[in-house]
């Protein structure tokens with residue numbers, strides 16, 4: 001190995017949490033912000049459909065998988081009001097959508113630019129893809145795929161989860177956490193579509209159709225858009241459900257809030273009165289073996305079968321996987337992390353931030369909030 005350079009603090013990952021940490025550090029000398037990509041913030045740039053859903057007005061641990069006590073501790077100090085103020089003060093305008101979701105008013109790029117400006121003065125090392133982390137007698141060594149290793153006295157792992165490998169994701173943080181004795185909760189793709197069993201093959205004929213539905217998993221439900229896709233089902237209602245799904249059945253109400261009794265005596269054809277796009281209505285009638293005809297002509301057994309659309313149960317075959325998942329659930333267990341500093345209780349000088357930890361939020365800005373807030377807690381500790 002060629003000779004190594006040494007810094008006091010290395011931040012592995014210039015994504016949401018790494019950039020925020022760099023932005024909040026008071027002493028920037030001897031700090032190095034590292035990323036395998038040639039530029040920082042790849043996920044921020046594409047997030048929220050190009051407009052970055054920064055955070056949510058309704059911030060509460062119930063929107064997360066993760067230790068509620070830790071979440072309360074972190075958000076008790078750095079919440080959505082802090083986050084919005086921080087970005088507003090740096091010229092990022094936001095817009096409230098869907099009642100509670102704060103998006104960048106213009107482009108995600110504005111969020112990324114603000115973070116980069118705020119992090120000025122911190123040395124950056126981009127295109128430095130770490131293939132191995134070694135614990136040394138004093139500090140750590142980061143061994144890249146190519147070039148010289150970097151040594152650091154303290155290391156912040158902000159390397160994210162396994163989702164979207166094409167944007168730079170890797171398992172480096174999880175692997176090193178395990179090697180250094182930290183519990184790592186099993187990981188799985190989350191905020192992702194479901195693939196189907198043969199019994200739901202007819203969904204594929206609806207590819208491209210969107211409906212309003214209520215998806216229920218693990219005693220939780222989401223009423224939102226459901227999208228029939230070529231590989232299965234997707235859309236916000238399904239994505240949220242995937243966060244809580246542990247194999248087994250889910251239930252979908254394809255007629256949320258609709259009372260079938262109200263159309264029983266109608267003269268019009270059923271397919272025109274169901275609150276579904278015509279293509280979807282006809283596909284469901286076919287599967288339920290109901291001939292499309294005036295509602296008043298339908299028999300009792302047919303109405304009973306239609307009621308089943310309020311509680312359509314099936315077990316997804318799986319998910320679309322990490323290549324399509326917005327986040328990774330599971331990760332470094334919080335039991336060995338001090339929530340007041342984000343430092344490991346097992347390895348002094350080692351910190352974990354953001355998605356690499358076992359905290360995953362629903363859609364709506366919850367994952368950036370966690371990334372930014374966990375970084376702020378860590379920055380406060382490092383600044384002391």
Ligand SMILES: Cc1cc2nc3c(=O)[nH]c(=O)nc-3n(C[C@H](O)[C@H](O)[C@H](O)COP(=O)(O)OP(=O)(O)OC[C@H]3O[C@@H](n4cnc5c(N)ncnc54)[C@H](O)[C@@H]3O)c2cc1C
Nearest residue numbers: 013015016017036047048053130160168354355365367368
């Ligand atoms: C398409 C998409 C849209 C999203 N939209 C939203 C949204 O609108 N709102 C929201 O709240 N959340 C959104 N998310 C989730 C959000 O982007 C993540 O939860 C958040 O970025 C996690 O921050 P992080 O700092 O932990 O990790 P990341 O932001 O993923 O940063 C980790 C960084 O580490 C680098 N890295 C990883 N491995 C290595 C290695 N071996 N060597 C060197 N560098 C490495 C990566 O290149 C990356 O830059 C979205 C995710 C995706 C994929």
